[in-house]
Amino acid sequence: MSEQTKLRAGKWRNWSGSVRGQPRAIAQPASIDELARQMADFGRAGRQVRVVGAGHSFTPLAQTDDVLMTLDGMQGVISADEDRGTVTVLGGTRLARLGEELHARGVAQENLGDINQQSIAGAISTSTHGTGTGFGSIATQVAGLTLVTAQGDVVECSPEQNPEIFQAARVSLGLLGVVAAVTLRVVPTKKVNLRTRREALTSMLAHLDEYKRANTHFEFYWFPYTDGGQAKFVNATDAPVKQGGAWANFNKIVLENGALKVLSEISRLVPPLAPTVCKISVAGITPIDEVNYSHLIYTTPRLVRFQEMEYSIPAEHFPAVMAEIRERINQKRYKVNFPIECRFVKGDDIWLSTAYGRDSAYIAAHMYRGMPYKEYFAGLEEIYTRYDGRPHWGKLHTRDAAYLAAHYPHWEDFRRVRSQLDPQGVFLNAYLRALFAVPVSAPTTVQS
Numbered sequence: 001m002s003e004q005t006k007l008r009a010g011k012w013r014n015w016s017g018s019v020r021g022q023p024r025a026i027a028q029p030a031s032i033d034e035l036a037r038q039m040a041d042f043g044r045a046g047r048q049v050r051v052v053g054a055g056h057s058f059t060p061l062a063q064t065d066d067v068l069m070t071l072d073g074m075q076g077v078i079s080a081d082e083d084r085g086t087v088t089v090l091g092g093t094r095l096a097r098l099g100e101e102l103h104a105r106g107v108a109q110e111n112l113g114d115i116n117q118q119s120i121a122g123a124i125s126t127s128t129h130g131t132g133t134g135f136g137s138i139a140t141q142v143a144g145l146t147l148v149t150a151q152g153d154v155v156e157c158s159p160e161q162n163p164e165i166f167q168a169a170r171v172s173l174g175l176l177g178v179v180a181a182v183t184l185r186v187v188p189t190k191k192v193n194l195r196t197r198r199e200a201l202t203s204m205l206a207h208l209d210e211y212k213r214a215n216t217h218f219e220f221y222w223f224p225y226t227d228g229g230q231a232k233f234v235n236a237t238d239a240p241v242k243q244g245g246a247w248a249n250f251n252k253i254v255l256e257n258g259a260l261k262v263l264s265e266i267s268r269l270v271p272p273l274a275p276t277v278c279k280i281s282v283a284g285i286t287p288i289d290e291v292n293y294s295h296l297i298y299t300t301p302r303l304v305r306f307q308e309m310e311y312s313i314p315a316e317h318f319p320a321v322m323a324e325i326r327e328r329i330n331q332k333r334y335k336v337n338f339p340i341e342c343r344f345v346k347g348d349d350i351w352l353s354t355a356y357g358r359d360s361a362y363i364a365a366h367m368y369r370g371m372p373y374k375e376y377f378a379g380l381e382e383i384y385t386r387y388d389g390r391p392h393w394g395k396l397h398t399r400d401a402a403y404l405a406a407h408y409p410h411w412e413d414f415r416r417v418r419s420q421l422d423p424q425g426v427f428l429n430a431y432l433r434a435l436f437a438v439p440v441s442a443p444t445t446v447q448s
């Protein structure tokens with residue numbers, strides 16, 4: 001509940017500090033019934049409503065000067081269906097809590113991203129993903145949704161029930177309605193072995209296909225201005241829990257966060273030192289070998305604040321894009337000390353999924369909060385967009401409706417479903433209105 005107390009009318013900002021809002025009112029429903037009543041009132045009164053999860057998106061998705069709704073008071077598992085292998089949870093459930101509650105029932109999410117602070121509804125809504133060529137994004141784990149519309153109607157959707165809404169709603173940026181509950185496909189709890197090591201970028205690229213094939217999860221970090229990186233492998237195991245000891249914890253908390261903070265401060269204060277800081281960071285990478293339950297291994301604490309841009313590109317273009325990125329950074333000498341993170345995800349069929357219709361590689365660039373990032377991100381974005389890149393919905397980018405329409409085959413289908421479910425644009429803010437090219441004054445209904 002700590003987040004609840006942080007949300008105050010007149011004052012809101014996201015995790016990275018890149019977005020601020022001055023909501024007139026905070027709505028905190030405690031049940032689906034109360035949520036439906038509140039939405040019916042807001043819809044009738046023509047209010048603007050944005051729902052916020054954990055506020056971990058970098059883009060102004062949750063920004064509003066009217067009603068900011070939080071589902072922090074709607075958390076936890078509601079029911080489980082053992083035969084179908086599904087669990088239904090309230091939309092506000094934070095992933096950390098979800099991991100614990102599922103574990104207590106002997107099940108787990110099949111995959112996760114880097115952190116577990118997000119809400120389940122927020123995570124699926126932006127196509128949040130982890131890594132592993134056998135896994136789709138978290139939204140692919142969704143077997144059904146309960147949506148509360150702008151009129152306060154409670155709509156169930158799944159592949160069998162309102163299938164078109166289901167295709168649109170799994171990744172929907174809070175534009176179709178409030179995701180009140182999510183039915184997730186789960187797997188039996190499993191232990192996994194995490195191994196990390198320092199490895200040269202050239203070596204990781206040379207072994208890319210092998211690493212992706214031979215490990216259920218492979219990802220890596222590459223430090224600009226060096227050939228150095230950290231390779232990360234995760235695989236299922238029956239071995240006993242092995243926590244990696246004090247050194248691994250020291251590595252995660254102090255080296256990955258504390259040292260990163262100190263080194264980032266040095267880069268901020270003396271930007272020309274950024275390449276040297278990259279070299280020091282590579283030298284500091286030490287191997288980790290841990291075994292634990294998957295929900296405890298997939299995610300790590302991220303205590304240092306940053307800005308981030310991440311694109312998905314068709315997996316086959318990955319080596320070419322990395323070569324261009326490397327050349328561009330060396331040429332332009334961007335002052336950056338954070339590594340570039342590379343992950344690999346299976347394609348899916350969700351209309352606004354960043355992996356729609358193609359196996360994808362995700363390349364993420366980070367910049368320490370307080371350091372200029374626009375020129376760096378623009379330089380990389382120019383490369384991504386030449387390779388059919390799709391920006392992560394929750395991370396910084398400069399794409400517009402025309403670009404997105406050309407890169408999402410079901411763009412117009414999504415817009416049609418949006419206008420049917422929310423004809424008055426209750427869930428639109430200025431950013432989303434522009435992104436989805438919904439005119440301000442005209443009726444928001446789009447003809448099919």
Ligand SMILES: Cc1cc2nc3c(=O)[nH]c(=O)nc-3n(C[C@H](O)[C@H](O)[C@H](O)COP(=O)(O)OP(=O)(O)OC[C@H]3O[C@@H](n4cnc5c(N)ncnc54)[C@H](O)[C@@H]3O)c2cc1C
Pocket residue numbers: 015016050051052053054055056057058061062071091092112113114115117118119120121122123124125126127128129130172173174175177178179180302392394395
């Ligand atoms: C430190 C850090 C690490 C990250 N790691 C990863 C990663 O590994 N992989 C990755 O893909 N992304 C990652 N992200 C991005 C993050 O996962 C997404 O931005 C995610 O959407 C944030 O979830 P949230 O709960 O904070 O949602 P918010 O950012 O609060 O909201 C995101 C969207 O979901 C909507 N929404 C939220 N709740 C509801 C609801 N109940 N009903 C309808 N709509 C709703 C909002 O309106 C908004 O459009 C990371 C971000 C940070 C800051």
